[in-house]
Amino acid sequence: MSVVKSIDIVVPEDKVYLAGSSVDGQVVLSLNNTLINPVVKVELVGRGYLQWNEDVGADKDYSRDVVCNNKADYINKTKTFKIEGNWLDLGTHTFDFHFTLSTRLPSTFTSRIGYVSYFLQASCSSRELILAKKKKYLLVQGTSGIRKDRLQSKDPFVVEVDKVVVYHCCFQQGRVVLRISLVKNVFCPSENITFTTEIDNQTGKSIKRVVFTLYSNVLYTGFTARSEPRTLEDRNVLLRLEPRMEAMPFEVTRITNIMALPSLLPVSCVSLANKIMEIRYELVGTLYLPWSMSSVVARVPVLIGTIPTADPEESGSGAHPNP
Incomplete structure (x- = not known):
């Protein structure tokens, strides 16, 4: 025993x-x-x-996998x-x-x-x-270097749509514009992301479907056995929301949406102490046109941060290529 x-x-x-x-x-x-x-x-x-x-030399006869x-x-x-x-x-x-x-x-x-x-x-x-x-x-x-006054700021962080779809059908002509406005600059884990959506529907048709997706974009940094630097980008869906709505013809429709963040998230745009990865978040709104295969897309960067504690402590850790 x-x-x-x-x-x-x-x-x-x-x-x-x-x-x-x-x-x-x-x-x-x-x-x-x-x-x-x-x-x-x-x-x-x-x-x-x-x-x-990684598949090296995929277009050649001597392709090989590199770890x-x-x-x-x-x-x-x-x-x-x-x-x-x-x-x-x-x-x-x-x-x-x-x-x-x-x-x-x-x-x-x-x-x-x-x-x-x-x-x-x-x-x-x-x-x-x-x-x-x-x-x-x-x-x-983890925490970021975002100041507490920025986290409490109410100034809207507005990014307009970078694409406008112009619709032509028979003798009708119109346009659809999608805009997304966040209620503040920075969100903390476990908080609600609140944003306002504006749909300017200058067509003769109703629009009934819009989907919002929050993506996490991760950039990984690694090394080969020969200590050669490599990067890999990975994009994943974090949250998805499809609210009920109807944008009437020749009207501007405004809706407020809420997404609940997980209680644990890496902060935005901050290298993880040793630069092995960087993470960014993006909110994408996709407005589907029922009469067309086209869609209107608005993209808004979302900052995830926390209030850092006082007396920051320096970290001595670093990244190392694998021997």
Whole structure:
């Protein structure tokens, strides 16, 4: 029978930690017998990793797959608990720990290309022999350098449609214009994205379908086995909304729409500490014309940010090409 009955990490379940905040918890160790010369510790680790394959020379006879990857260490802290008398009696023992997160950590992130993850790992050992281990993952929300006054600004961030469809049919002629206006400049995770849509329908037909899609555009940066830099762009649908509406002929229709953001998101346009990836968001409105195969599209960049904590902490981590 093992000396260690169990080891566990106690932290709030499903809590999202803001970069720059504190992680407080306990390591709970249960022993079946007395343990001499124990080493009980807990580690806080944050890592990022990317990997994808590229087809080199696809237009030639000697095409081959090239593996591109990148990695990063964001945080690595260890707390070794002081044990009086250098021994622990049988029963349950509790050890408190406290870690402070750097303000420049990226958000927890997972995709088919890579991940950014954070976890706590508790261990108990004796005479360099590990007797028990326990790992628990954390959710971390990164922050950006956006000032608090900008987050509270009510000035609209308006981007008009870059495409106008002109409709000609029989003796009728008209145009359809789609405009999207955001209620503020920057949105935080778990907030609602509120935006106003204006449809100027100068045709003789009703328009009944418009679809809004929020995309995340990720630019990954990696290296080949020869340390050659490579990039890969990946675009994914984050949210989709199709409201009920009807834009009557020769009228301007205005509607207000709301999209609820997830509680955990990487911030916009900020390299993830070691430049392994950059993330941008874009809201796309597509107005479908029932009498035509054409559509009207409006694109608006959306900024996702958070209020950074005081006293920013410099991070010394960096990206490294895989050897």
